[in-house]
Amino acid sequence: MDIERRLEELxxxxxxxxxxxxxxxxxxxxxxxxxxxxQGPSVNGENKYTGKVGKDITVEEGYDAAKLTVLNVLAILTxxxxxxxxxxxxxxxxxxxxxxxxxxxxxFVINGASELLIKxxxxxxxxxxxxxxxxxxxxxxxxxxxxxxxxxx
Amino acid sequence: MDIERRLEELxxxxxxxxxxxxxxxxxxxxxxxxxxxxQGPSVNGENKYTGKVGKDITVEEGYDAAKLTVLNVLAILTxxxxxxxxxxxxxxxxxxxxxxxxxxxxxFVINGASELLIKxxxxxxxxxxxxxxxxxxxxxxxxxxxxxxxxxx
Amino acid sequence: MDIERRLEELxxxxxxxxxxxxxxxxxxxxxxxxxxxxQGPSVNGENKYTGKVGKDITVEEGYDAAKLTVLNVLAILTxxxxxxxxxxxxxxxxxxxxxxxxxxxxxFVINGASELLIKxxxxxxxxxxxxxxxxxxxxxxxxxxxxxxxxxx
Numbered sequence: 173m174d175i176e177r178r179l180e181e182l183x184x185x186x187x188x189x190x191x192x193x194x195x196x197x198x199x200x201x202x203x204x205x206x207x208x209x210x211q212g213p214s215v216n217g218e219n220k221y222t223g224k225v226g227k228d229i230t231v232e233e234g235y236d237a238a239k240l241t242v243l244n245v246l247a248i249l250t251x252x253x254x255x256x257x258x259x260x261x262x263x264x265x266x267x268x269x270x271x272x273x274x275x276x277x278x279x280f281v282i283n284g285a286s287e288l289l290i291k292x293x294x295x296x297x298x299x300x301x302x303x304x305x306x307x308x309x310x311x312x313x314x315x316x317x318x319x320x321x322x323x324x325x
Numbered sequence: 326m327d328i329e330r331r332l333e334e335l336x337x338x339x340x341x342x343x344x345x346x347x348x349x350x351x352x353x354x355x356x357x358x359x360x361x362x363x364q365g366p367s368v369n370g371e372n373k374y375t376g377k378v379g380k381d382i383t384v385e386e387g388y389d390a391a392k393l394t395v396l397n398v399l400a401i402l403t404x405x406x407x408x409x410x411x412x413x414x415x416x417x418x419x420x421x422x423x424x425x426x427x428x429x430x431x432x433f434v435i436n437g438a439s440e441l442l443i444k445x446x447x448x449x450x451x452x453x454x455x456x457x458x459x460x461x462x463x464x465x466x467x468x469x470x471x472x473x474x475x476x477x478x
Numbered sequence: 479m480d481i482e483r484r485l486e487e488l489x490x491x492x493x494x495x496x497x498x499x500x501x502x503x504x505x506x507x508x509x510x511x512x513x514x515x516x517q518g519p520s521v522n523g524e525n526k527y528t529g530k531v532g533k534d535i536t537v538e539e540g541y542d543a544a545k546l547t548v549l550n551v552l553a554i555l556t557x558x559x560x561x562x563x564x565x566x567x568x569x570x571x572x573x574x575x576x577x578x579x580x581x582x583x584x585x586f587v588i589n590g591a592s593e594l595l596i597k598x599x600x601x602x603x604x605x606x607x608x609x610x611x612x613x614x615x616x617x618x619x620x621x622x623x624x625x626x627x628x629x630x631x
Contacts, residue, residue, distance in 0.1 A: 196607035210608030302363030454502035455516030
């Protein structure tokens with residue numbers, strides 16, 4: 173599988189690695205495992221899709237926020253693995269959805285991230301997942317995603 | 326330790342593996358580690374114990390929901406490990422409790438899962454754990470549990 | 479690196495290992511990895527800094543709560559690794575902040591934990607991190623932190 177070519181075919185561009193907004197690092201690599209810090213739907217450091225899904229933004233916008241968020245995750249994974257072709261597989265993804273107390277469509281929102289991973293990596297993109305609501309997120313972003321991946325090297 | 330026999334003694338029946346409700350897989354196995362996707366208290370695909378613990382259902386019902394949820398986790402672990410006798414140990418469990426903003430009994434709810442794991446696996450069932458509230462969960466389930474386990478093979 | 483000497487220089491005293499309040503263990507060690515159960519800002523078993531950050535306590539008090547919480551995490555890590563000098567590195571930290579629905583300063587609160595880890599361990603203390611709000615925590619503690627570390631032995 174040649175992921176770089178696949179990204180071109182899908183017309184997907186991996187952004188620059190987002191800078192941490194606090195006292196932590198974007199990822200830690202230990203042996204073949206990469207732990208990626210919680211990311212949000214930012215573009216060039218500016219947050220998109222702020223507010224609560226189902227109240228301030230629609231489920232469809234939440235889906236797009238999750239898609240945008242996972243691009244930032246992939247920017248970090250590119251750096252951590254030395255290119256996405258070195259990714260052995262995506263292991264797990266945890267998605268936090270900023271929502272009201274009666275929002276039940278977290279899985280559809282986080283699908284924005286999961287479906288893009290599977291589109292890019294195929295079977296190696298399939299992952300264990302949890303999707304939950306939280307009552308608020310940093311800087312009022314709508315979605316936060318953290319991920320663990322395995323690398324070939 | 327013969328877990329299958331222990332399950333019989335305890336009169337516990339592991340259900341069929343629940344189907345994911347979105348774009349992810351029930352588990353990922355990497356080396357000897359199994360990461361299991363967030364599960365809820367469903368029976369044959371139907372959610373039991375919906376609503377917020379402490380408001381819509383009691384703490385005792387929440388305890389039963391956690392117990393039911395971990396049975397679904399064990400169904401997946403059975404498949405991932407090729408039988409529960411191949412489980413080396415339970416590593417960690419994270420429990421999310423759907424509750425109001427002034428609910429403080431998350432540990433008692435998630436004990437429904439932890440106590441069953443220890444009953445079944447003994448010392449190997451002892452695990453690191455976090456229990457937190459969230460303001461909502463997918464399809465309004467009352468409890469969501471994710472787990473990491475180590476296998477012998 | 480001599481962590482024990484560093485702790486003396488910083489005048490930091492690692493407390494006794496807190497006792498679990500439910501059916502789980504403070505940590506699980508598998509190979510070189512230590513998974514630590516969610517901890518709170520307790521001192522000798524008594525919870526400090528209860529309530530919601532930004533409402534019942536200030537962000538600065540939340541920062542202090544995170545600092546106090548990570549001392550309890552380090553007490554457990556000391557036991558798990560046989561002394562903090564055996565810590566190879568901190569891998570990941572997840573911080574849950576008990577807050578209202580319009581609180582956006584989770585990163586500043588959890589910095590209380592992250593900055594202490596970096597002060598103590600230097601580069602080995604840098605970690606992947608997620609910081610999210612939750613609408614409630616066990617016994618109304620203001621902060622809960624879980625952590626994964628790698629040990630040399």
